[in-house]
Amino acid sequence: MQAAMTLTPAHRETSARVAERARAVRRNVPEVAAAITRDVRASIPRYDAPGTRRVLDEAVSTALHRFLDAVDGAPHRDRGVEELFRTLGLTEARAGHSLSDLRAAVHIAVSCSWQFLRRTEAESGSGQPIRSDIADAVIAFADHLVAEADAGHAEGARRRDGDSLRARARLAESLLTGAPTLPDDHDAWPVPSTVLVAVVELPDGERPDLSALGRTALIVREGDRLVILADSAHREQVVETVAAAGTGRIGLATAPTQSAVPAAFRWGRRVLQMVQRGVIPEARVVDAADHLTQVWLHAEPGLRQALVQEKLKPLLAETPNSREILSETLLVWLETRDSAPAIAAHLGVHPQTVRYRWKRINELFGEALREPEFIVQITMILKASVPLWKAGDQSDFERFQTSDQA
Template identity: 30%
Template sequence: MGEIRVADEGTSTAAQPWSELPRELAEHMRPHLDEVADDMIQEIQNRVREYDRPMDGSYTGTLRLAVERVLHFFVDRVADPGADSASVQDFFRSIGRNEAGEGRSLDAMQTAMRVGGMIAWRNITEGAADTDVDPRTLGSIGEALMMFQDELAQAAAEGFAQARAAVAGEMQRRRKRLMDLLFADPPAAPELIADLAAAAHWPLPRTIAAVALGQHHQDSRQPAFPPDVLADLTRRTPSLIIPDPDGPGRAKLVDRALSDCLAVVGPTVPIADAARSIEWARKTLGLVHRGVIEADTGVIRSVEHMSTLILFQDEELIGSLADLRLAPLAHLRASQQDRLAETLLAWLQSGRNANEVAMRLHVHPQTVRYRLRQLEELFGDQLLDPDLRFDLEIVLRARNLLADQGAERVQNREAVGGNGEVVSFRQHR
């Protein structure tokens, strides 16, 4: 390599190794770059299987281009520590983006960089053995080489992360669009759904269950959903689509993922009926928010509350039926109405057994019999009609569910003066 100037003894090589390198070192290196490049390429192909593609001329050409650019820029930087590194960093960012685009990790590239650095250092030390190189200068060369490798690896990692983020963002947009199609009413064309599912890398399942999410605990993290679950937390009602929800272990998986938030799972349906599943999940969530269905956090399944959902499918209709069937109670005080309504519901639910009613209500059987005589006087033969008893149980169940809302009262009965006619029986909503 010829004679190389020795670094001054007082100069620190730790902070800025580039500035401590003799400038003339670059001129000693340039004549050997082609030979070093050949050694590096050969060793990389021998040690890194992913780069050993003898039949792929374009790939070998790209490898040679990368190695030569790295070597030439390293030497240029030795000659001028202030040389702009933007071009070589951009080049390695593009390599990182390409690796991500091809679905590969950076492992092979990072291994190749380590192998290349090893070969470069071997050539430097062999050349230094034949020259009068100060050990501190040689140390600065090694430190500069390692810093240069780190710089290029960081650029490749940045490009890789950018590409992965772009791919992930595009995939998320496709999946949100897919959810829009699945929730559409009327349903979108099956061919359109199949095409977008393929583009979103989402295998079409046989069945699905939609999930409507409520609020999260303030200190809880965003749930980590399995990769095959479609999720859109930006919707007015944050929603999920769970494929094959009744498969082995799926219920436990869902419960674990949603344990820290309020989530309502709609019924399992064929994929074409996803809109129906999310509709019932949202309706169930609405009843939870109102206090009709008790819940704070955790998973609620709509199928376990179907009777309640049916009752509240048309509340105006239930209100009208309540006005009609509970008219005999309208002239009583609110406290009397509550006691008699509670007793009547318990009587209907217990097979019209007074003793069981007493046990349900925790009152004396004689008290129950007294109330039942009042009910017989008020309702008369209606209590003998099975159809009317069915109607009574429906409206009393709805009334009882609304009574659990707490702060809001369950009914607002209004009567006009004089004739006692019931004008309305309406639940606060």
Template identity: 30%
Template sequence: MQVRRFAALALDEVPALAQDILREIRAEYPGLPVVLDESGEPMALIGIRRALEGFVQQIAAAEGGRPRYPLEVFQEFGRGEGLHGRSLDSLQAIYRLGVRLAWRRLAEIGQQIEIPPPAMYELAESGFEYLDGLVDQSVRGYAEAAARQEGERLRLQRKLMELLLSERRGDPGQGPPADIGHGSGARSGSGRPGVRSALDERAARVGWQLPERVAVGVLLRPARDAVAPAVGQGVLLDMETEQPRMVVPDPEAAGRPELLRRAMAGWSGAIGPPVPLADAAKSLRWAEAAVRLMERGLLPSGEVLHCTEYTEALVLLQPEELIEDLARRCLAPLAHCGPAHGRRLAETLLAWLETRGGAPEVAARLGVHPQTVRYRLRQIRELWGDEVDDPDRRFELELVLRARRLRGELGRVG
């Protein structure tokens, strides 16, 4: 009977108690926004009142059971904290303050009707359990808001990357950027005014400051469910494509390469050359080319490569049809040699073209006897004649032979 009487008195106190609690909370947290419902009543006041009523009604129930929480109100509180960029810690602190104030008044009612201390302890325990349930509802609302915000941020980020990488994509047939491997600091034009304006707008919406230079990476997933690499907030990352892409701002800044190396542990792929922001699509094109070569086993796999460290392979192996056509013409004299002998002659010719030395220097490079080199060089003279003295022909021969060595068709020497 005492519990029933306690509940009845407490319910009578709920409206005034809710007002007192809200007043104390506002005094303690003056920056707390006031959100009104359709009738103009503060949502916080409605939540406090419903929470108090729910707790008291739970106590008054003839049989125990799971408490009923004002779900929508406290989930909305949690969503509000998330949408306004505040932490759940502040919300939980407000809950604790409210419970302390509420329990002070409820304890006075318990003393008034002489409820024994053990029974009051049980009520206090129920109160804190009830608080945990309210916090759970707010955490759920907070998580929903955070997920929604993160989804929207990623959507806007993908839109920014799409504009950055596709609107001014260069001609696929042109060569590598002029500054590949040189890291020039010159700033290019910013592209069409309309595109630049759109970039400014989209970058501002995701809080990304437009850099002067970028490098674009293409990644190969270590597993289909691989967790996104922790590349940091400044790096744009799109995990929605089959081969994730990233845009690295100011890639030559001090410490940036090392940070990326640690973040990309366990991943493989390629990062294109640093280019002016307006040429981001060019960097992407070379990163894609490097990844294709990795997939064919022509570049090292199992790590994230920097295109600037593999310029020779990208230049010589990319235009494959052109190089092969040039190779057929330049290496036609080897057509009548056996495969093994033709390979030895090709390796000797390349070593001679690279060193421009005599038989001893070429022999040292190949690891054979100088007399063997002299014999092969005589054969080369017989096969190519005066062409090996023509600078243009020598350049073409070295080009196609280097390409074959990169593909593993010739042995690596030196």
């Protein structure tokens, strides 16, 4: 970057005497630089670290020469001091530091420089008052360097935030996909021992404000949904913040270990899908922990469909109305093993209606209803399928009709 510090007319003494004095003190730059760096290191211990000393020495020496370049009025090569201080500001930001230490260092440098200039002026014996003009020039130059550092710091903060977001996105992807090792920058978010995974539906085009979660959670976009990873101890805060942001349904699942995060992610998505299909009752917040059996039973849709066709063929051959009432009655009996009056009370019908239905169920399945393995199988199949049928999903019956006609 080609940049030059330009002093305003009010800050530049253009007389030959000032230029001559600037050239005369240039040989003392090493002495002044040593005094400045000594005082800076004594006042700011962080700048006394081995890795920082060289940078400090270079910044002080370059700034002193550049200042003398500006006041002696002669053409000089670009010493890159603006770029140097911009880089210093950027480096401080990337390290997460404010510019308070750098500002303090510049203040020390101004004080040391002014003391030196005042002493050399007194020693010159000229007796002519140029001190205030030089003081203005020193302060203007220091302000110029601080402004460059400010610009670099702002840029560094933007880069740091961008790097942090990218690092957090990489970490989230690794956790959600079950990568065997986390990225090197996984300290971007300390992974808690128990991870809450929240899958959030987003209305079209909405960008909810979740800044209240701060940096305590990982938030990534997945199509028309958001995925939030947080410490399970912050469950209430996550739910309240997301709900207040005006999002859609929220599917929750908890991973007891880091390796279980991918499974929790699947469960969070699955419970939302089952709400959409009518398998799980409509709710704003759906916790997979409350529906684990259904999550399990719907883990492999193709297998459920195949078992329906194999085990419930007599029921599929009934009329739509008969299928509905018989499957519902059979499922209640399988789950409760209650008497006809108890089942009737559960279904809201007369006991004699239940007895009639039970007679028809026995006609359909016969002796199979006395086989323990068959009972276990159809219990699971009906538990997974009846909610679908009641929600209007007719795919099982359509598949049966197609295969029956083939």
